[in-house]
Amino acid sequence: GEKVEQHESTLSVREGDSAVINCTYTDTASSYFPWYKQEAGKSLHFVIDIRSNVDRKQSQRLTVLLDKKAKRFSLHITATQPEDSAIYFCAASNPNTGNYKYVFGAGTRLKVIA
Amino acid sequence: GPKVLQIPSHQIIDMGQMVTLNCDPVSNHLYFYWYKQILGQQMEFLVNFYNGKVMEKSKLFKDQFSVERPDGSYFTLKIQPTALEDSAVYFCASSLARRGVFFGKGTRLTVV
DSSP, rough: OOOOOEEEEEEEEEETTTTEEEEOOOOTTTTEEEEEEETTTTTEEEEEEEEEEOOOETTTTTTEEEETTTEEEEEEEEEEOOOOOEEEEEEOOOGGGOOOOEOOOOOOEEEEOO | OOOOEEEEEEEETTTTEEEEEEEETTTOOEEEEEEOTTTTTTTEEEEEETTTTTEEEOOOOOOOEEEEHHHHHHHHEEEOOOOGOOOOOOOEEESSSSSSOOEEOEEEEEEE
């Protein structure tokens, strides 16, 4: 079955710098890739997603890149702020199964240092 | 925004006893999920549920596990009997379809 690897377990950046979190997946049938953010004591909160019919999607300071050939996708956060500090989870899904289950990466703890 | 509520946030139970984890999903959602996260490990899919039936379950969803949503009330995960390896954080989620999956804060289950 699908396996998702999240390459950075922790990442520290200075406020204002960019942060990049990388994920890889194994199942070529996966075509939907959401990202979630979890702040301390809170639930997972959807931040951005990408479908396999595009290779880039941007929402304000967040950009997701998808390289289907390499089975790799990444979250780029520009102009980081202290409130970006959280654990970020990537996930992959094959919506054609009709089951909408997600396979998650292990999470990246992002720390933005003021 | 829409919220998935999980009750309780933490439960401690003796090994061999039964436990029911409760989830109050987003009101108009149709798909319901449970995920399990052992401390320091990945969050893993357990089961999803639609139209009163289990759609898919993973190998982590042992015979001792069951789910139901009687009369559109709470979506529950029951473990009977519990084992030490069931200690984990269990996340409930719900969605209308593929996108927009909302997660609860999790229930930390400790089996002693």
